[in-house]
Amino acid sequence: MVLVSLMITPLWAQEDSSGYEYSAWMQYRASETRYFDLLHTDLQVSFDWERQELIGLAVLELRPYFYAQEDVTLDAKAMEIKSVVLRGADGQSRALTYEYDDAELHVLLGRVYERTDTLMLAIEYIAKPNEWEAGGSEAITSDKGLYFINADGTDPNKPQQIWTQGETEASSIWFPTIDAPNERCTQQIAITVQNKYNTLSNGLMIDQQDHGDGTRTDTWRLEIPHAPYLFMMAVGEYAVIRDQWREMPLAYHVEKDYAEDAQAIFGHTPEMIELFSQLFGVDYPWPKYDQIIVRDFVSGAMENTTASVFMERAQVHKKELLDYNWDDYISHELSHQWFGDYVTCESWSNLTLNEGFASYAEYLWNEHKYGLDEADYNLLSDREVYFEEASDEPKELIRYYYEDQEDMFDSHSYNKGAAVIHMLRNYLGDDAFFLGIKEYLTTHALESVEIADLRVAFEKVCGEDLNWFFDQWFFFEGHPEIIVSQLYEQDTLTLTVQQVQGEESPIYKLPLFIDIWSEGKSQNYPVILEDEVESYQFYLPVEPDLVVFDSERQLLAEVTHAKSAEEYAFQMKHSKSYQSRQEAVEALFLIKDKKIQQSILTAALQDPFYAIQQSALDYMIAHEVKPKKYAELIDEASQNESSKVRSYALRYLAEDDFEEHRDKIQQSLDDPSYLVQSVALASWVENGETLTSAQLKAFSAEDNINILLAMSEYYNLQTDDASYDWYVGKFGHIDEEALYYLLQSYAEKLVDAPEARKAEAVKIYNDIAREHASYIARLSAFQGLLLMSDVEGVDQMLDEIKAEEKDQRLQAYYDQF
Numbered sequence: 078m079v080l081v082s083l084m085i086t087p088l089w090a091q092e093d094s095s096g097y098e099y100s101a102w103m104q105y106r107a108s109e110t111r112y113f114d115l116l117h118t119d120l121q122v123s124f125d126w127e128r129q130e131l132i133g134l135a136v137l138e139l140r141p142y143f144y145a146q147e148d149v150t151l152d153a154k155a156m157e158i159k160s161v162v163l164r165g166a167d168g169q170s171r172a173l174t175y176e177y178d179d180a181e182l183h184v185l186l187g188r189v190y191e192r193t194d195t196l197m198l199a200i201e202y203i204a205k206p207n208e209w210e211a212g213g214s215e216a217i218t219s220d221k222g223l224y225f226i227n228a229d230g231t232d233p234n235k236p237q238q239i240w241t242q243g244e245t246e247a248s249s250i251w252f253p254t255i256d257a258p259n260e261r262c263t264q265q266i267a268i269t270v271q272n273k274y275n276t277l278s279n280g281l282m283i284d285q286q287d288h289g290d291g292t293r294t295d296t297w298r299l300e301i302p303h304a305p306y307l308f309m310m311a312v313g314e315y316a317v318i319r320d321q322w323r324e325m326p327l328a329y330h331v332e333k334d335y336a337e338d339a340q341a342i343f344g345h346t347p348e349m350i351e352l353f354s355q356l357f358g359v360d361y362p363w364p365k366y367d368q369i370i371v372r373d374f375v376s377g378a379m380e381n382t383t384a385s386v387f388m389e390r391a392q393v394h395k396k397e398l399l400d401y402n403w404d405d406y407i408s409h410e411l412s413h414q415w416f417g418d419y420v421t422c423e424s425w426s427n428l429t430l431n432e433g434f435a436s437y438a439e440y441l442w443n444e445h446k447y448g449l450d451e452a453d454y455n456l457l458s459d460r461e462v463y464f465e466e467a468s469d470e471p472k473e474l475i476r477y478y479y480e481d482q483e484d485m486f487d488s489h490s491y492n493k494g495a496a497v498i499h500m501l502r503n504y505l506g507d508d509a510f511f512l513g514i515k516e517y518l519t520t521h522a523l524e525s526v527e528i529a530d531l532r533v534a535f536e537k538v539c540g541e542d543l544n545w546f547f548d549q550w551f552f553f554e555g556h557p558e559i560i561v562s563q564l565y566e567q568d569t570l571t572l573t574v575q576q577v578q579g580e581e582s583p584i585y586k587l588p589l590f591i592d593i594w595s596e597g598k599s600q601n602y603p604v605i606l607e608d609e610v611e612s613y614q615f616y617l618p619v620e621p622d623l624v625v626f627d628s629e630r631q632l633l634a635e636v637t638h639a640k641s642a643e644e645y646a647f648q649m650k651h652s653k654s655y656q657s658r659q660e661a662v663e664a665l666f667l668i669k670d671k672k673i674q675q676s677i678l679t680a681a682l683q684d685p686f687y688a689i690q691q692s693a694l695d696y697m698i699a700h701e702v703k704p705k706k707y708a709e710l711i712d713e714a715s716q717n718e719s720s721k722v723r724s725y726a727l728r729y730l731a732e733d734d735f736e737e738h739r740d741k742i743q744q745s746l747d748d749p750s751y752l753v754q755s756v757a758l759a760s761w762v763e764n765g766e767t768l769t770s771a772q773l774k775a776f777s778a779e780d781n782i783n784i785l786l787a788m789s790e791y792y793n794l795q796t797d798d799a800s801y802d803w804y805v806g807k808f809g810h811i812d813e814e815a816l817y818y819l820l821q822s823y824a825e826k827l828v829d830a831p832e833a834r835k836a837e838a839v840k841i842y843n844d845i846a847r848e849h850a851s852y853i854a855r856l857s858a859f860q861g862l863l864l865m866s867d868v869e870g871v872d873q874m875l876d877e878i879k880a881e882e883k884d885q886r887l888q889a890y891y892d893q894f
Contacts, residue, residue, distance in 0.1 A: 078216055078244055078432065078486065079377040079409045106477050108424040108525075109257035111142040113149055115305075116195070118262050120252050122310070123269040124239060129225040131204040135252050136164070138262075141192045149198070152249035152256035153182040154222070155209035159201035163187070170199070182253055204251045213884065216486030217242070218852055219375040222250030226313075226372045234810035236332060238313035240371045240386060242379060243306040245425060245482045254305040259423040259525040261302040269294045270312050277311040277330060279303070279382050281364055299383065301363065302523055304421050309381035311369050322347040322361065330369035331392055341395045342403055343368050345446070349408050352445050353415065353438065358515025362419045362522070368407070373850035378406050380413030380435070390812045397781060400720050400752040404446070405439045405455065412438030420518055423525035425482040429474050429551075430526060432486070433494020440499065450686040453630065453655040456499060463492040464556075464635060471554040471581065475528050496633040497550045503631040504546070504588055505539055513538040545586050550633075555582035557634035561626045570615045572624065574606055584609050592628035594651060595621045601628065623647045630656040642668040649677045658684060662692045666700070675706060682710040687719035694725035704733055715741065720750035727753060731760035739766075746772065755783035762791045777803055782815040789822040800826075801834050808841060813851035820845070820854070824861035835868050843874050852884045859887070863894065 117138040122131050139149070158177050161184050162170045175184045182200070190196060204223055211221040219242075226238040241251055249256035267284075268276045272293055276282075280299030287293045316336035320327040320343075327346055329339040346368070354360045367384040374388040387410075391403045416434035436459065444452035466488045474493055479485060502510040517526075517534035532547045558578040564571045570593065576584055587606040592599050595617055604613060623644050626636060640648070645668065649661035662681050668674050681693035694714065696702070704711050714726035727745050730738040743766075745757035758776060761768070768776070768791070776788055785807065792800040804823045808816065820842065827838050839862065846858035859878055865871055879891040 078379055078413075079406050079435075104478070106424060106426050106479060106482075108259050108527075109255075111259065112144070112146055113139045113255065114142045115139045115255050115260050115262040116302075118252070118254060118264045118305070118308075120264070120266045121269075122252075122266065124225075124312070126225065126228045126237070128205075129207055129228050131206075131223060131251055133202050133204060133252060135198075135200045135202065135254075137198045137200070137253070138195060139198070139255075140195045141190050143192055145189050145191050146186070147189045148183060148185050149196075151182045151184070151200075151253045152180070152246065153177070153200075153202065153253040154180050154247075154250045155205050156182075156250075156253070157203040157205065158182060159203070160199075162199040164197040164199055173198075200253050202253065206250050209250055211883065212481070212483065213375070213852075214481075214483030214486050217244065217376045217483060218884075219850075220245070220247045220250075220483070222247035224373065224375070232809070235372055236313055238311070238372055240311040240313075240369075240374070241309050242375055242386070243308055243381070244379060245306060248305045248308050251310075252308070254308075256305050258304050258306060258421055258425065261304050261421070261523065261525075263298075263300050263302050264308060265296065265298045266308075266310060267294050267296045268310060268312065273314060274312050275315045275317065275330070277309075277367055277369055277384055279307070279309055279384055299364075301382075303382040303418055304525075307380070307382040307418055309379075309384050309386065311371060311384075311386065313371070315369070318343075320344070320347060322350045322366070325361070326365045328365075328367045330367060332370070335370075335392050335394070338392075338394050341398055342391060342393065343407060345404060346407065346411065348446075349404075349411050349442055352442065353412055356441060356511055356514070357415055357518060358511060359415065359419075359518045359522075361414060363414060366411070366414070368410075375850075378410045380410045380417055382414070382418045385410040385413075390814065396749065397751060399750045400783075404442060408439050408442035409435045412441075415518060419523065420521045421525050423527050425485045426475055426477045426479075427527050428485040429490045429494035430528065430531060432490045433474075433498055436491045436495035437498040440495065450655045450688070454686070454688050456496065457630075457656055457659075459488070459492040460496055460633060463488045463496065463633075467493075467555060473554050474551045493556075493633065500550070500631050500633060501535070501546065503629055505535065509535070509539045549583050549585050553581070553583050555579060557582075557585045557587060557632065559626075559632075559634050559636045561636060561638035563624055563638075565617070565620045568616060568618055570617050570621055570624070572613045572615070572626075574611050574613070574626070576606070576609050587632060587634075589627045589632060590629055592623075592625040593617070593621050594623040594625075594647065595619060597622070599651075623651070625652060625657060628654070630654045640664070642670050642673045646673045646676045649680045655686060655688070658686075658689050659692060662689060662696065665696050678702070678707065679710065682707060682714060687717070687722045690714060690717070690719075690722045691725050694722070694729050698725070698729050698732055701733075704729075720748075720752045723748070723750065724752045724756045727756045728760070731756070731764075735760065735764045751779070751781040751783050755781075755787045758784065758787040759790055762787065762794070780807070780811050780815070782812075782818070785811065785815050786818055786822070789819060793822065793826045801830070801837075805837070805841065808845070813849075813854050816845075816849075816851070817853045817857045820857040820861050824864045827861075827865060832868075835865055839865055839868050839871060839874070843878070846874075846878045847881060852887055855882070855884075856887055856890065859891065 115137060119136040121134040124131055161173045161175045163173050164170050173184050173187065175182055206221045206223040209221045211219045213219045223241050227235040230237055246256045248254055264279060266278045269292055270276055272291055276295040278297035280297050282295055283298045284296040285293060315330040316333045318329040318339040329343040331339045350361050363383045365383050368387060370387045370389055370392040372389050374386060378385060378387045391406060412435045417431035422428055422430045440452045440456050443455055472489050474489055513535035516538055517531055520534060521530055528551055532543050536543050555578050557576055560575045560577055562573045589604060591602045591604055593615060596619060626638050645661045645664045648657050652658060661677055665674060665677060678693050681689050684690055711726055714722050717723050731742055742757050742760055745753050748754050776784055792803050807819060827835055842858040842861045846855050846862060849855050862871055862875055882888055882891060
């Protein structure tokens with residue numbers, strides 16, 4: 078499972094919190110007690126599209142885990158149970174007595190069964206997912222398990238699809254099971270569909286039967302046990318692009334309009350599998366790997382065993398990949414095939430064993446494919462997201478107390494988890510770290526684990542007791558907050574280091590390195606912080622040019638270390654780490670000396686890494702730095718191979734002097750990158766220039782979010798019917814992020830719109846606010862209606878929307894009105 082970043086500013090204030098408080102209703106979240114061992118699940122399913130229901134037969138093979146049992150309780154949510162039958166070894170079947178409360182199926186077995194006995198339960202049922210009161214979280218916005226997309230086929234902009242989403246405990250909405258992460262079984266699923274549809278499930282397709290009536294049954298089987306939350310099924314009309322790793326089959330499932338783009342989206346998959354197989358010391362452990370994109374998915378992506386599901390935003394044409402690729406999502410879900418699927422957290426309290434490793438796999442891929450700067454850039458960006466969350470609500474990384482398991486899917490489990498794993502790698506060294514990973518995966522193959530299992534695996538390899546590391550990072554909230562001060566006098570440099578984090582956090586033991594630059598050379602000193610205040614003295618015959626605390630930049634810590642302008646200039650020129658160079662650029666607003674500013678900006682504009690150049694250009698835009706001394710470097714930036722750098726350079730030129738750079742901006746309207754085109758287009762429109770009819774037609778047809786936002790600025794300046802029709806025509810087939818912004822932009826246009834257009838828009842916004850699958854789209858539509866509250870009937874609509882909304886985040890926001 079991957080967290081989705083929509084880059085949307087929070088839309089309601091959150092109360093400040095000095096810490097994560099356990100309320101009275103929070104109970105200790107133990108791993109599920111295993112009364113039975115589920116051995117195999119055999120499903121036969123078909124669908125009622127009109128009623129949005131699944132008609133199923135589930136045959137569960139299980140045995141008592143240890144103690145004798147005379148009844149069994151299965152998770153089975155929002156179902157109609159038709160029958161429960163015990164199938165005997167002699168071929169005889171016996172109906173069983175059961176009780177059902179719409180969430181659990183309690184079956185009386187008729188006698189006592191020992192752990193040497195095997196039972197075969199056959200359950201006929203109808204799954205009714207729309208009758209389950211769905212919840213959700215930031216990571217998984219809905220938990221109703223089974224989803225029918227455009228079930229009646231009336232939406233011309235959306236294909237008909239069926240797909241499932243099991244994590245955390247929603248598989249039991251579409252089949253009866255023991256829905257816990259510490260359960261695992263083999264599976265077989267026979268899916269009956271119309272011939273026009275493709276199917277996909279875990280494992281390999283072992284049979285396909287055409288019934289001669291326009292339907293067929295595809296049977297999928299996975300003979301390696303895995304957790305029920307990782308079961309998946311998808312139905313739809315797809316182009317299937319075949320690939321392979323070594324001799325193992327891979328496939329990329331996309332809508333047919335994107336058949337030529339699938340290889341560009343997913344084409345790094347074989348290289349990723351090879352990299353992870355080598356690094357983890359365990360070859361990819363499953364018989365195949367599929368990746369499929371579905372509509373209206375309730376998360377960013379999901380790591381179902383052998384078949385990952387991705388949201389529709391990943392379904393892009395090749396041109397969009399010039400600006401942004403989906404490697405982070407793809408590598409994250411792929412690595413879950415080891416961390417989460419092959420070795421599974423035994424409880425949601427240990428979720429970071431799944432998600433922390435998957436998030437760190439993004440780092441490993443970026444480091445391998447794109448270099449250390451790219452890996453560090455993304456890791457540090459994720460750290461900042463964690464720091465922001467921790468400032469409001471610090472929590473332990475391993476949490477045995479929480480209100481709902483969905484609460485575990487946050488930037489602590491993901492981002493902090495990855496950062497802690499990165500520190501462990503730096504402490505142990507690569508050899509011990511990756512051997513420890515291999516030990517962990519091989520020792521616990523096809524098992525459920527808790528955090529102690531990871532610690533013991535690393536201890537077995539390195540020979541050191543690592544409780545000190547695991548205790549402080551996994552079982553305490555917060556992180557180090559460090560103040561570093563330095564004083565040079567009488568040939569001695571004194572460094573004073575204070576840990577100033579709150580009382581809820583420990584005084585950390587922190588192994589790190591300090592780099593001291595003197596007379597143009599650096600010396601590296603290993604230290605271990607263990608006390609609240611520590612001082613270190615270094616003999617130096619001359620005052621140092623620069624001191625870099627934690628020179629590897631590996632600490633998950635907020636460090637304050639005041640430096641002079643000269644030191645920042647030296648750091649920009651000599652330090653190799655991305656974070657050190659970025660710090661120097663970010664310090665520019667503190668520096669008054671123009672020559673030092675110029676030195677840092679010049680170095681940043683020449684930096685080989687695009688993000689450093691971006692930061693320099695961003696500073697120049699914000700502070701209106703004149704181009705005279707940087708003209709040649711700006712020109713080079715405008716031709717950089719990175720579209721991100723080109724877009725910032727173009728924006729700088731446009732804001733500096735549009736008329737002087739008009740030709741360059743006009744040429745950029747034809748840039749191969751959407752990102753660069755959108756900057757040129759926004760500038761062109763803002764300065765009153767005219768688009769040719771061909772340009773207007775081409776840009777109006779695009780659905781790329783950057784072009785959409787630029788064109789919304791254009792159409793908001795127009796008053797003809799076409800300007801309104803453009804918006805209305807876009808709403809039906811753009812993704813949730815684009816829809817969020819476009820609804821807001823159109824609401825601004827509607828303030829002075831004719832009454833007929835307002836009335837038309839009210840109906841559109843009302844439908845989206847009530848029915849759209851995405852909560853951010855519903856939110857934006859609600860906000861738009863607020864701006865149209867002068868239209869008759871809107872106030873009543875808003876009250877009805879508030880009353881109908883089930884999402885707690887939206888309920889909290891709506892209650893303000």
